[in-house]
Amino acid sequence: MIRGTSILDAARELNVRAAIDIPKDAYQKVEQLSRQETNRLSSYVLGKILENYDAATKDRVAMCADTGLPRYYVKIGNDAVIEGGMVQLEKALRQATADTTVSIPLRPNRVHPFTRKDNNNNVGMHAPTVDYSFEPDVDWVDITVTHKGGLFGGDYRMLFPADGIPGLKRFFLDSLAEFLRRGMACQPATIGVGVGGTKDMCVRLAKEAACLRIVGDRNPDPEIAKLEEELAEIGTSAGFGPMGFQGNSAVLDVHIEVAYAHTGGMPVGIQQFCYAQRRKTVRIFPDNSIEYREDPRWFTPYYRRETIE
Template sequence: MYGTDRYEEFMEEKDVMIRAETILAASRELNTRAAIEIPKDVQQKVEKMASEETNPLSRYVLEKILDNYETAIKDRSPMCADTGLPRYYAKIGNQASIEGGMVALEKSLRQATADTTASIPLRPNRVHPFSRKDHNNNVGLHAPTVDYSFEPNVDWMDITVVHKGGLFGGEYRMLFPADGIPGLKRFFLDSIAEFLRRGMSCQPAVIGIGVGGTKDVCVRLSKEAACLRLVGDRNSEPEIARLEEELIDLGNNAGFGPMGFPGKSAVLDVHIEAAYAHTGGMPVGIQQFCYAQRRKTARFFPDNTVEFREDPRWFTPYYRRETID
């Protein structure tokens, strides 16, 4: 009896739950850092491109992009005024405990979105699709989006925030096994023709490609591939990794630089994710994430400490598993 009481007292005193106020405060910080601070992996790649680009127009654009990264950090301004559609990716440890549960988590993320829309400021992009009504806080029907994944045997939670534009750079096509890799390459070139001309998708960009699954899954994976992997990261399947490298070469030898000027600096990276598809199909989604890569991740521990980082670490071996367990 005595032992049990002692244990309960101990549990009450010690933090074992990730508290709502911790989530709210850190999510505000995440939005702020994401809007202002360019991740190092992207900055270094653009620096390399600027030093190697020979077309004067393309080079000028790349140099201004680098200036802008620095100005944003120095002035604490959003690097791009189109602060996109803020969204969240939550990876929740199987042993993690969240105060108020998932409903409280979602409320904190919605609250942080509204708070930082005013404080940073973010542009209030979210409107009702028919009436165009704007709450001026980026919160509304199905907004902001929260996607979830889980991780076994851990008690932390990761929240990644992404601010990505929403008008250009996304495409879907139902390919078939007979179209195969050549069909995928053609689709890749078509998406370049559509979105790199005049720089509509704001390249240099990371191109995410989701192959397989269903229509919605390949599009979702293409967005995750574009937004949640570091520049330079290769897929864990060697065959897919080789295709990623081949498409980077293809994309940067297609004649395009930034803004659709002639050049060779269009593609920061290509990230491909695969999902098991219908035996008769090969659906493909393509998404581009521009050079203003607004993404930041925070890891929440049960003692309510928070660690911020630039690598979302979204595609864990568990997330990419093929087996039953």
């Protein structure tokens, strides 16, 4: 049985690792962009971002003063047994958020939207957000935390089916022009595109695509994978560099996820995951052993399943 104390301890450590240490895939991509960037000012900025990553790891401090919003993605094995059940798991995640807000520290960003009341622990009504998915034939629990930054850079548009791929590319480019030229969402960023489903579903999928797939990962559908590369090329060649400067290095990668939609529409959501790519995953096994990793492996074949068995 997975103990509540194991979840609490693991979630605390998970937040520390996420806040401080940039995942290797993002680090290496920023390194690559800094070598390729031809604009001197943008190249300088990328160099400073790399120095900042290194300083955070060396000094064990959060990599950005704005520590974003802690958010959890929990994948539960169908055979997993959790002491105290799901309510205990949620309590542990809320407690770990409050504890690490003090211990790391994280900036207490969560406030009441009207009164601006701050509990000073990043916990409040519907905060932190916890999303769930399930996995057949396994008995572990995976917990991924992201400290998602950036109030800006997210967008939504309802396209018609006839808009098709050209309409999607148009919206993508409009979104880049709107946010990248002003450096909003602190690029270079991973851009997630959610296509289909409903208005809320496509926005959720876009965020998961941006935050829960590593740089370089491709959608298993070859046509969608090709489109990911085309959009990444559009992002690279559109003239945008890091933090709103000119250049060719505003995009770390583009990830697309799709969901079946109403036959009359093609809703599209776009989300950006800034260069502070704070994400870490822990797997907790029934014997309470623990493994940390950088790839969330959120989009499993089961999660993307298409029809009945």
